[in-house]
Amino acid sequence: MLKISLDKLDELFEAISASQTLYIPADREDGSAEYRKYESGMKLSSALNTVRSAKDFFFPQTENLVDFKMEGKNIEVIDIRKESEDFVIFGVRACDARSFTILDKVFLAEPVDSYYKTRREHGTVVTMACTRPSETCFCGVFGIDATAPEGDAACWSDGESIFFEAHNDKGQKFIDSISSLLEEGDTAKLEETREKTRAILKKLPLAGLSTESFGGDRMMEHFNSEKWGELSESCLGCGTCTFVCPTCQCYDIKDFNTGHGIKRFRCWDSCMYSDFTKMAHGNPRLTQLERFRQRFMHKLVYFPANNNGEFGCVGCGRCLSKCPISMNIVKVMKALEVK
Amino acid sequence: MNNDTLIPYIGVVTDIRQDTPDVKTFRVVSPEGGKVFEHMPGQCAMLSIPGVGEGMFSITSSPTNKEFMEFSIKKCGCLTTWLHAMDVGQQITIRGPYGNHFPVETDLKGKDLLFIAGGIGLAPLRSVINYVRDNRSDYGDVQIVYGSRSKDDLVDYKEIIEEWMADDGIEVNLTIDNPQEGWDGHVGFVPNYVKELNPSINKTVLICGPPIMIKFTLAGLKELGFTETQVYTTMELRMKCAVGKCGRCNIGSKYVCKDGPVFRFDQLDELPDEY
Amino acid sequence: MQEAMINRAKQLLADGTVNRVIGWKRGEFVYDVTPAIFETAEELDAEFVYDDFTAANVSKYLVKESRKEGKILAFLKPCDTYSFNQLTKEHRVVRDNVYIIGIPGGPKLDAEKIKAKGITGILGAKNDNGTLVIDTLYGEEKMPYYEALSTKCESCKSKKHVVYDELIGEDGDVLESNRFDMVEKLENMSAQERYDFWREQLSKCIRCNACRNVCPACTCEKCVFDNPDSGVENKAPADSFEENMFHIIRAFHVAGRCTDCGECSRVCPQNIPLHLLNRKFIKDINSLYGNYQAGEDTTSRAPLNDYKTDDCEASIVHERGVE
């Protein structure tokens, strides 16, 4: 397997960023991590994952869709779309890598979302296998192997070197572009590291969680469950869970009047917000219970119903650590579980 | 780059007709003349005034009309108020067509049809009614039951009287909620009127109107012996993208904008009651 | 403590004084407690928890809960009683429908602070004479206890309960706190440094609105940011201006009413020190209009609903501090 020594990581990043934009998880001063555009001297974060997920790269929180110019009774439509430039996201975890295939199912379904598609085509996802999963991790529940992440190319660290493997042409192209820095390496120690990680994954506190009670065919049963009242009673109705979630993809389209034109933009929206379904003549989801239910039903029932049983959650654990009142999908799954 | 469905076309409003005190019908063509796009009866389009808002409206004209599209719009919120205030010649943005349509080429073909509408609920059905009138030989008897608050609130009253009632094989039954001077027709609510009319139960029903009317009419139809597989309706929820991605117009796993707006009642029965 | 609370709650449920209890419910891990309502003794026994991680302030829930049928028992920490009192003053809670038991606060821990040390896989945490001993998937880890304190507890302003029906444990005193230290530090920076500091902090904002929704002072039926006609983006930091605008207005709308409970910073998923904005207002009010502690009483006029004819002019801002 091709590898690069960890102390040559700077050289690697320099080489990648010389030809295209590179994003890596970097540490913030408060100890958390975020994706940043690579600049010389920047260090790869050792944190398990970033606070914000990697979905931003393909589905940014706000983006301009189209501009309008209004003159008298006339409207001019200005297509402001640009071809995206090539970029690399390095160090994506297995959970986030899977979230892209989930987002693909939404945005690349007919009619294709061209804004998403162009970024997806131009972005190379280089994943990094986990070595120190956290107590909040439960990706295994959704069939994700944290020691064998998806993505265009994957890499593994054995504590001394990083090993590379391509999963498709785009990944191969990426590895070819840095091949002068790589050398063939022995994977014995890597196998050992992976084995250790697998052992940890098995004894994670949430490893025993089951998805058996959920899926597209359980719609009415779960929708009408009496548990929702108790589960949602302390929900604040904020958007934290949806905004840190790598798979939440609901959006709003709004117009902004700049004073010299109209910008129509799209921004993330949250089904937890009270105005999400509000119409001129009323709102079908009036209480937080209904809005709370929508979010979890979508991930555990509606999404699988429309996507051959695939769930809309990747078990990254962000909502577990970030919800202000610590109510999350794991607690919902445990409460709704049919024994 | 291909055109993205979120980037709208321009439409020009060439005619505005005041139908009722709070409903206007707008005629829209492309700036080059002709229709902006083709559609099927029951499908919708997203109309917008940039800076004001965008909303989903059902296309009320029949696809058989090759010159223009029409939208009957009730003054209700921010966008519709703006639309009501505009003049002929105004450009708007339009994208579509969205959603499914009434199965005029399959399930409805050869059937006797019963249309039941209340208030502005006639708008989506008008497209089907005119489609059926223009392809008269493909369908059996047509019966229309239409009710509104008052005579003045009957949308397309002129067209109903002058064209629909004049057609052979079309029976039109109008009703208004309360007695009114100058009205010698039926008075009463739609659900009761339908029961009084006692339509034959081999008809296929297309129903649209306020939720409460739909609820009671459906119950009445069931009493008469209709089954849910015979009854179609069309829904409306808040929409932003209109292509099943923005995630707000769902009823259970179905998106009204993509999987709807036309549903058969047995399909709705399998979905959570959240509309 | 937890034992005593459960026992007293059970008594009050049994004798009909209250028909439900608001407190905290055990989660999956040692730290993820959820505010919850308990209706039976069994529920209390099974799930009620009060420990180092029950930092959440339950006062705001009482806005709705106190309008429901029957009386509710609320366990309030000293800082929570300030929030509750302020809500009473603003007629947002029905005081008579709440039975308040004051409980000693004691500093609370923040799991985020532990994780920030690079400690993952947290399974348990115990205070051992000033050292926090953390049991993890990767073995035992240790860190100084005070470094794991929730930001809001680092500079506790008071151990005194300003409202209660009964107490469990002893009442404490208002403390001399160092809570304005960081505000002062910023004030002494240059305008450019302050600008850079806040740009870095506020650019992290994802507009999840958690700070607003958790705030016991933010109880408007309809928030100004949720008014589509206001032209403010209520869920998108579409421009750096929007980020500034939201946080200035959020803090301004609670100026003079904010009790400095620290919930805004506690819930921020991006760890923005939002409480500094609120504290800046509190500090200004104290220095310009006389010391004022929101929630301390239910009768005094709030500083922004009040004036003196000889108040300082706005130009004072231009004359003092570092430019």
Added chain:
Amino acid sequence: MQVNENKEFEPLIVAFCCNWCSYAGADLSGTNRLNYPTNVKIIRVPCSCRVNPMFILRAFQRGADGVILCGCHPGDCHYTSGNYFTRRRMTLLFSMLDFLGIERDRTRVEWVSAAEGAKFAATMNEFTEAVKKLGPNRRLEDLRCRKQ
């Protein structure tokens, strides 16, 4: 912000003026043919305390380089006490803007009576000069609103 032909920066100033004193004061300065910069845009408000902090921020968003609020002298408010509340609010708001590192000279409160036409003109001249020195507002502008 406007940059005229010889590229000299002309700040855009928004002046909120209370209907009873300052707006009349502005009027008087006009009838007395006193000069003040044309880039001062006056917005009339019923009372200085009608000005919500959001108005001030919104003015900056929409391209103002400086915002000045004018009202009756303390004690002379048409509604008895409106300007006293204004004074507290604006003091706190300006202090907060300063705290966020936004140039403190971009905001000001000035009391101008209906008889003080000269003061109005002088204040506007002086304020415009002060803002001019600061240059265009960059710290509290909305990039989407900037004219290309």
